[in-house]
Amino acid sequence: MSAENLKSIENAIVEALKIAETRLPADVLAALKKAYEEEDSALAKTQLRAILKNVELSEKHSLPMCQDTGLHTFFVEVGVSSDINPITMIQIIKNAVVRATKEIPLRPNTVNPFTGENPGDNTGRYVPYISFDFVEDSKTRIMIMPKGGGSENAAALGMLSPGLGLKGVRNFVLEHLAKVADKACPPITVGIGIGGGADLCMKLAKKSLLRPIGVRHSDNAIAKFEEEMLDAINNLGIGAMGVGGKITALDVHVEWAHRHPASLPVGVVVQCWAARRATVIIDESMNVKIEGL
Amino acid sequence: MQYRMRTPIRDVRMLKVGDEVYVDGEIFTARDEAHKKMMESKEIPFDPSAMPLFHCGPVVKRVDGRWEVIAAGPTTSARMEIFEDKFIEKFKIKMIIGKGGMGERTLKALREHGAVYAMFTGGAGVLAARSIKRVKEVYWLEELGMPEAVWIFEVENFGPLVITMDSHGNSLHRDVRNRVMDRLKGMVAEHEG
Numbered sequence A: 001m002s003a004e005n006l007k008s009i010e011n012a013i014v015e016a017l018k019i020a021e022t023r024l025p026a027d028v029l030a031a032l033k034k035a036y037e038e039e040d041s042a043l044a045k046t047q048l049r050a051i052l053k054n055v056e057l058s059e060k061h062s063l064p065m066c067q068d069t070g071l072h073t074f075f076v077e078v079g080v081s082s083d084i085n086p087i088t089m090i091q092i093i094k095n096a097v098v099r100a101t102k103e104i105p106l107r108p109n110t111v112n113p114f115t116g117e118n119p120g121d122n123t124g125r126y127v128p129y130i131s132f133d134f135v136e137d138s139k140t141r142i143m144i145m146p147k148g149g150g151s152e153n154a155a156a157l158g159m160l161s162p163g164l165g166l167k168g169v170r171n172f173v174l175e176h177l178a179k180v181a182d183k184a185c186p187p188i189t190v191g192i193g194i195g196g197g198a199d200l201c202m203k204l205a206k207k208s209l210l211r212p213i214g215v216r217h218s219d220n221a222i223a224k225f226e227e228e229m230l231d232a233i234n235n236l237g238i239g240a241m242g243v244g245g246k247i248t249a250l251d252v253h254v255e256w257a258h259r260h261p262a263s264l265p266v267g268v269v270v271q272c273w274a275a276r277r278a279t280v281i282i283d284e285s286m287n288v289k290i291e292g293l
Numbered sequence B: 001m002q003y004r005m006r007t008p009i010r011d012v013r014m015l016k017v018g019d020e021v022y023v024d025g026e027i028f029t030a031r032d033e034a035h036k037k038m039m040e041s042k043e044i045p046f047d048p049s050a051m052p053l054f055h056c057g058p059v060v061k062r063v064d065g066r067w068e069v070i071a072a073g074p075t076t077s078a079r080m081e082i083f084e085d086k087f088i089e090k091f092k093i094k095m096i097i098g099k100g101g102m103g104e105r106t107l108k109a110l111r112e113h114g115a116v117y118a119m120f121t122g123g124a125g126v127l128a129a130r131s132i133k134r135v136k137e138v139y140w141l142e143e144l145g146m147p148e149a150v151w152i153f154e155v156e157n158f159g160p161l162v163i164t165m166d167s168h169g170n171s172l173h174r175d176v177r178n179r180v181m182d183r184l185k186g187m188v189a190e191h192e193g
């Protein structure tokens, strides 16, 4: 990677952060508009109208759509045949977050849990969190997910008895969301990770939130489970901003891994209406492209 | 019902759960630290009774010697539950604006002191900021920092605010929670049966 390549990747990440923070992806926007059409509770409709108005204003004035600009998670899929050096990549990503914090601007959100110190630039120990996967591809994809505190606080881990099976998973998710979904600025998107272990199911749940709304899991049985969960969550009747209504969730995404025979880990990660994301794609000749909308 | 109200707001007994309100005039922000500070202070440099209290930690920028509000959505009100009944009593608050609703203690204080709780759409920070016309004053900025300081905003058509807790003992948050829990019970039982 030449110095020029590095600079153009860094610039693209700053630009992608800006797109993510100020504009909603088309699928999310369409889903919010559809929710507004379909909702029949007048109170919930008022909330959805305010959200849509807010999104329109933030795009028009290039301002972050929510005052909580979040912490940033980066899911990087490195193409094994590409020329990318992951160590360099970590540095570029950190630089880009520091720059984006100043240039957009973003709220400085990283706090030392022991001292309360805030570095002021959205970086710090282990943050931004960068997760690397290696894929059979010549392209490298850097997927960016800014996520606010309100929605992150609605996450949960369940270590269920395997005997409870999928019904147990369903009930665990519903019981949890019935208690907390109203605090995560609904309409929400729900990521569910099943299997693996305590850490892996949480990661799978979070990563599944990158999948566009309306796109089902490639496995039919899992796709059906996603649809059933979406119906069930909406039947709780929490509604936009918890005022009561028939649209609580825009979608449910499920991912899974094989589990230990003695455990059934379930990770639930919730995204708020401000379901922000953007992707930077680097091809084999180091051409850089942003996919945000 | 829809209302457009100008501050000072002194009587809110006509407001009921479900009403939509837009406010013109002045509002002040206070989150955890400002609540503490104001409860402990002997004298307050402004009159809080004339203004709605907004649970908000805004993002504000200094541009050419003036304050510019970038984003000012509501913060989660539940954190203020520990102070709010006393706060309402001490400062004669008539309207609280926040998100997520508050608990039984606050609901009781609203009834006793003829006040309401209104919800502003969570996360809609730009929408809120656009109707803030001017920062009139800021108190305790050095001491508490930007999000925790008390900001006095001049607002125009600030809303939509939905009344979710009124001065007659009604709470939409409580009602929705009860309904959701009922439905949950049915759904879980149905699946087990």
Ligand code: SF4
Binding pocket: A066, A067, A068, A069, A070, A147, A148, A149, A150, A151, A183, A184, A185, A272, A273, A274, B073, B122, B123, B124
């Ligand atoms: S949950 Fe989302 S929309 Fe709500 S305040 Fe947090 S980041 Fe903003």
